Amino acid sequence: MAPPIEEDWSDSDEELGSEVETSVLLGVPDGPITSVNELVDAAVSRIGGHPAFLPANEPAISSSQCKICSFPMELLVQMWCPFEDSPMDRALYVWGCANPGCQRKDGSVRAWRGLRFNEKYAAKLEAKLARKRARLEAERQAQLAKQPSKTNPFSLKTPSNPNPFGLGAQIFGDTSPASGTERPSNDTEEDQSAEDEVESDTESTSSEKSLLTAMTNTTLLDSPWKAAPAYTPPLYLSTASEYLPPQPKTRIPSGVDVLDPATEGGKDISWAFEPYENSLEVDQVFERFTKRVGYEGEQCIRYELHGTPLPFSSDKIFESLFPIPASDPLPVTKPDFKIVLPQKRTYSPTSSILSPCPSCKGKRTFECQLMPNLINILRNTDDTINKKLTDEERRSAVQRALKGGTEKGMEWGTCMIFSCENDCRIDADGKEIKDVWQEELVLVQWDV
Template identity: 60%
Template sequence: MPPIDDDDWSDSDEEAGADVETSVLLGTPDGAITAAADLADAAVSRIGGHPAFLPSNEPPFSSSCCKICSRPMELLVQMWCPFENSPMDRALYMWGCAVPQCQTKDGWHAHLDRSLRAWRGLRYNDAYAAKLEKKIAKRKAAAVLPVKSTPKANPFSVSIIVPNSAPFGLGAQIFGDAAPAASSPVQEEDETSDVESDNTSSDEELLTALAVTTLEESPWKSAPSYPPLYLSTCSEYLPAQPKVKLPPGVQVVDPLDDPKGAKDVSWIAEAYENSLDVDQVFERFTKRVGYEGDQCVRYELEGTPLPYASDSVLEALFPLPPSPPLPVTKAAFTVVPPAKRSYNPSSIPPCPVCKSKRVFECQLMPNLVNVLRDGDAEAKDKKLTDEERRKLVEQELKRDSSGARRGMEWGTCLVFSCSKDCSLTDDGKEARESWREETVLVQWGV
């Protein structure tokens, strides 16, 4: 679900519209992955581990190599995130380099994807495509029939309560939970009988995408990796703020009454203030993230990223509007209102294949670095076999051949994906499978 139209960003201390569900999904770690079937299933979202690929042809190993040092990087996150009403299975993969020298922090170009890279894998799902065709045909047939009046539903009836939906109607499916795609809040009654009976496979079976390729005889098998963890999802909520007593006669407009009907109203009634003493951007970031400190990923397709610090990324994505000319005489004195930053992703390069604009999809959070570091330390402390110990020593020698320590120090990584989710060959023809790199912007810190 895209954010509200008024996506102005600013740094006020108070956030209006609290105690509501936002349009952001939060990804949190949920225990170690030990089952071989889950490790090989591309529909199981994960932190660390090795990738489970969707394309039948294994992607080139260079996809995971740092563009600065050319070393293979560790997989940070893999997410199962198909688009709504798309016949394509879809997963997003993100790799990061832990060599400090590769974590350049100066200038706009240093924020582009070089030591952190994101790829999307697509694969045509024949079974689900057939199901979609039947749904579309049934909707077209229903459109020419006279509309029947239906009794008004009782909003307090337990039988009609539907779980909160995620962006683009995927619900809990977004990070690989076993939730059928047909469980979206808007459910046509005429789609629940004939279509379902025609298919012997359930929605869950249609949407489960087991990886086709195997890593046994592949360079990916020996690639450096962090211990694999499940990545689960939950909705973001903003807690209730204390009510302020107002003088008699003063009225306050409740942002929940916003006619636009958006769930995320945290951007309303904020005014940006410039400050040379405090990075208000970072303070707002820590306040928002503090509501759910375990979050490793924020997912909001076509949404608005949460900036980490005042840097060139903020200036590019949230530019200040042109300032009015200052008065030169006392007679022309005017009060200049505080400037407001508006989200403007026009600086993001378009998709190089279909030329469509790229949209914000998700961002990696600071806690992910802690989770990966802690998991790596636990894996090294556990009892290893001689073969595992030998491989670990070889891996460490390769990592530290330059004598440099390793560790990621970024603040947040913003991923922007093709808005059309195109699956095209280099010559522009439709392809049943594709492997495409997307744009990553990095905010390194304060």
């Protein structure tokens, strides 16, 4: 008897492998904030409560006013999220109006970013940059020395140097690069150890931590913000990585090479490039949303700087962010007969709906989005802060949130926040400033 043919695929659960970590960070509630010092510390991310501002000058309370009813809105979330290798401390603030008459109208959800220049950290970044420049110059001189004599030794042409600093996200107090910068392959161990020493010093020096807290915290005594409406008690907003079950293996002919999914920093990002089929029969967008959220029903925030938003439904916002691609005209004659595949939609970061930054005119980039479970958390804070939900209870909570109709009146499915990709800090005269309070773009997909 011939030996059985070994297949390179299987639909057995045992062979599917472990869960896959994506490039998305999830914000989840993590108990009430009771420390007075942490309540006034802008570096403490939170759900509900009152804001703790970064800028030295407290912003006007009009920042939180609903553009429909003009009443101050409650703070939904505050996130500590400085860009990687940036001298600016950074926090994101999102307010939402619970007035039923303001739902489904632009201006009932607003987001602001607060920046403050951190001089001590800026000095460390400058020292790091100086070492990088010195190393690159030494490499250039070494290359010139090895070139043939016919090369002009006085040429000013130098190889293009990679940007030593890349954008990333230190989200909720943790470091998670959103777009990594490749380190030159010939980095010396000495340079690497020097940079590691700087990073280690930044993280471990208690005096710096105290300095940061002193720089970012502020009290609301004798301030109109103290009397502003708020969801209480405020909850810690903690970070959790998103894990998805691996995609099932497919049957492929023998001898065919299969490319691995796109990865970034060891994390699977192929989910970000999945196309949406253009179908009128079912709302595949909503089906995909509920399936993706169902893997971690406790999520309140999805954070992926420069990433891809997860649309809630097939509305005008989806049509703009995920446009139908251009296609060839349909064949009209038999000789021109060909198979026309269903049209697929992919995310367009250059969509016309993403208005440029009003300060620097730079592009907007996706940063994060609020999830339906946040409404449940804000509504049922008193009942859930001390209760550990089971998987079934979490799934039920997600379904209730997706159906809307909450007591607080908020009816959105998801709120997508797009920030200035430059994280600019310029005033009306085009000069750099140390404190920034800038409103960002919010696109709301309302409950269906």
